[in-house]
Amino acid sequence: MADGTLTRDEPGALERAWQHPALRVAVLYVAARVVTTLFFFGASALSGPASRFGMHAAFGTLVMGWDAQWYWFTADNGYPSTVPVNPQGQVTENQWAFLPLYPYLAKLVGIPLGGWPVAAVFISLVAGYLSALVLFRMLRLKLDATASTWAVLFFVSGPLAALFQVGYAEALFMLWLLLALWLLMQRRYGWLYLLIPLMGFTRPGVLAFALLLGLFGIWRWFTRTREPLGVREIVHIVALAALATVVGFAWQVIAGIATRDPSAYLRTELAWRRNWIPDSASNFFPFDGFLVGAHFWSGVWGWGEYGGYVFLAAAVVAIAALLLFEPHVRRLGVELRLWSASYLLYLLAVFFPQSSIFRLLFPLSPLWGAVAAPKSTPWRVGVLIACIVGQWWWIYNMYALANTYWQIP
Template sequence: MRVLGVWAGAAAVSLLILRLGARDTPETVWAPASPTWTDHISFWDSGWYNRISSEGYPTDLPVDANGRVAQNSWAFMPLLPALARVLGWTGWSFYVCAALVATAASAGAAVVMDRWLAPTVGERASLWAVALAWSSPCAAVLQMPYAESLSLLLTAAALALAGRGRFALAVPAIALAAFSRPIGLPLTMALGAWWLSEVARDRLPAARNGRLLPGSHPLDRREREGLLGLTVFSAACTLAWPMLAWLVTGRPDAYTATETAWRDGSLMPFAPWWDRSEWWVGVHLGWLLLAGILVAAIAGLSAPSLRRLGPAAWFWCAGYVVYLLMFFDPTASIFRILLPLAPAAWALALSSSPRRRLVLLAAGVIGQLFWISWVWDASIAVRWVP
């Protein structure tokens, strides 16, 4: 109940900022000026999920004038619209039903993550972590018709169960997570790296003593086999959606071509970060920006407080960071895409003093003011002045 109380307080603050920001929102392609709550939550990718609910997925991929695959619904997973349709008996609109699903999943994710990580950091620090994670700059999206909260709930459940050696119970969570958001690949990478680290413990004395790898309790042979089986299953779930897109559309690259339709059509690993770095600060400074990002990522992953969360949490954060660096196109969505790194909030709460926690909490709420007004509402035209 304490966890839900903290979650509810943070969610209420996000909702308040959303509703106040809506009063300044100009007319958009989705709604008139000063939109109602229902109209306000229909912005951006929410419309794609609504289209999936009402129309399904296209059997023929749309193409542009150059013959390249255009943006379409195959980039979005079916779990959220399917669950929203379960509430169709209420007569409410898709957006209301999907927002309720997302909000319920958000509350569930807070409880699951607390049950997972509180034994490591302590109850008080875990409550602070919930406050920090659900007050982060993009936390408002966890109560929107977006699949972020569903993905966070299912990924946390899978990792929590795997961390306790309950690999069979983690199977349904992994399967559902793979159909909530494109989370299967980083999850497979994390589980696979964890399995490799457990194999290394048997052969490297330093790793066996816990000096190189997170976690002080190595898995026995049966547990390693269970982790390997879970990794293989996660890989199969990752491939299921692209295979389904291929079967329905007849194009082997239906899913990847759709995903890259939001950029230049290329899936070259690491290339988007290099290109965006040059776009942000110029050709001659781009490599410095990218180097700084890499240093920040390495420093964050090597933090002792993050390693103390255990192998499941650490390998997930490491796998997800590597996945983003390899394949993600860092646009304005980068802050929202960082939400799955929520275990970092527990590491921050563990290593921070009460004063620093308050500063981080205030910074997150201030960040919401800017993210909601600049990104979600698109209501402020920012002109940078030196």
């Protein structure tokens, strides 16, 4: 206080380091991965004879379980030139349901790392960290550093955080998606011409991004008096929406050409539905999956003939109201709200609701920003506890038990 005024001490080295997003996110991410690893070892110890993984399944067996086996098989064997069918002539589960970027990237990375499983988990881990870092920087466009940090902590510790440590394509897709949304929020369109094909050949969902771009273009047109809309930006939005649409249908075309069956991809996807409904339709119809699912689950849960439809309608109305009116969601900006609406509409159009719905909601992770926005420490701590409990519940059911039709990730 040399001049009669109070002065704040300079921040120490640790404080300065914590203020750097890359290190802050890294500390949170590593701590969260330690928790997830402990949960997997717990699932290993609790895995019993009824589990598909057997008694006391090894850690490596669990992280390479379920669809990770399909990705691995695809990397080693490629895609069939003829779509496999059962004795009834129905298409059976096969590699065409799995997009090629993740399995072949893991095969390439596995050359120096010692094999596909190590490379697959390595890619998920690295992509998960980079996703968390991009999420932080993206949310900082709308929220303060504290809220953005809490949102990242929820993201890396949430119920689906195991996806950062298993041989699934979700973490890699999340990286491309968050980068694309971050760039869109900044009106930086150039890199999207690369990110859209990367998304489109990593995991299904790029058609939702095409819808987002269409809706975003309409919104930009009607708000052009508040934010000038030049010809160059219009061209970018239209071209990118067209590119996302073409990429979204490209894999169906590739599968059709390779197998000489134009419906190879869609019938392959429908093959998984027969695990729940053996006599389900062999052809795809938009929105049919959720309607059939509403009827199916009504019977399973004893909700009567129309209970499932009532629940579905109520859920659609509630989610629409949340995206339109909830103040913390609105604070995230129109881009993230339009993405959430587009992706949910995409799921409604193409998906049959079953236990994988939890995993398929993973691309809605930017909404963690709305959860973290309230400036209440008890609220944030409570959400974090719920995230960790939910993560254990998911791992326990999907990897320790793994023995019923609703314990499939």
